[in-house]
Amino acid sequence: MNIQPYIFFESNCAEAMRFYEKALRGKLEMMVTHAEMPDFDAAKFPPGTAERIMHARLVVDGQVLMASDNGSGMPYDGMKGFTVTLTYPDVAEGKRVFDALAEGGQVRMPFGKTFWAEAFGMTVDRFGTPWMVNAGLSDPTSPN
Template identity: 35%
Template sequence: MSIRVHPYLVTNGNGQEAVKFYQEALDAEIVGVQTFGEMPPEPGFTLPEEAKNLVMHAMLKIGDSVLMLSDNFPGQPYQLGDQVTIAILLDTGDQSKKVFDQLKDGGTIIMPLQETSWSPLYGQIKDKFGITWQISTDPTH
């Protein structure tokens, strides 16, 4: 099983500034930045104007490591202590389901595994130790 684990930072509306800061401070290469406004429209959901320029997902390469980052979605609670999560990228949906099912034991599902515009299978769990995990299927790696 191929598994990649990356720190994932959650900022409170200042994600664009954080990307530039880490780029300079850590001599990072910006692999990509996508805003909520660049996402495909969701039927029955209107994106709030204040969310359009917020970072939905950013990836920076720092040496041989990867740092991921996003802004907290407007209206969602921003809790200090929750601004660092762990992103796990797996090659297949079966691997993602297995890891998701094991991490949910004693934990809380934040977002059930589901297809998204960026992953065939993505979900979030806060485990029994209070750590938030983002499980993502990335068959291209």
Template identity: 35%
Template structure:
């Protein structure tokens, strides 16, 4: 099996909501483990906070996330962006509609100078997403 690279996103207390949202966007199977399941109390209270979660989709995507333990500094959205690209126009547009809803669009999803359809948005959880719909090359 080849090595794979997976985004791992840290949240402050809303990892469960974010991962459930991403499951709505991409589908797939979501597994969630809390600090309490492993006999730990997340510093600052919260055995129900997410120690590790993983979303695996039929499209081959894997996204991981956790609630950042209290006391660990984090700047939401400044340390990660996630890129999704492919040729399935309909599927990628559905992702775009859901991800950009309630978020901020920085680059509208439209044809770009390099010939592909591209858009960039920050979702309602502060994560930046780049979507590129590959276009046939002459």
């Protein structure tokens, strides 16, 4: 079984996923707009939906992050109630990723030593996605 985060953006999913592809050194395997769906009928969706991302899939070291733009026509309440957590055995790589995600965002906890890991930090990136980055754990398969 895999647990895969699915993030919803207001209208900047494409920009965010391209940023994550670079920052996380992943591979964007799919990014499809609503207009690219088979039998898309713009009359059945709110105005502006056609250009929004219906589905995106980013693969990073065999792990999957999926996302889309809010296309429901309902107000977008932002991202809340979750954090995407990344764990790296190498502190330098964890720091590189943390710094990339934090650029233009808001650092909630600076990247530094903790009692459970050689380094840990929390940030909300410029797209509103909350991240926690662990690095240098004694057991890299454990989040803490």
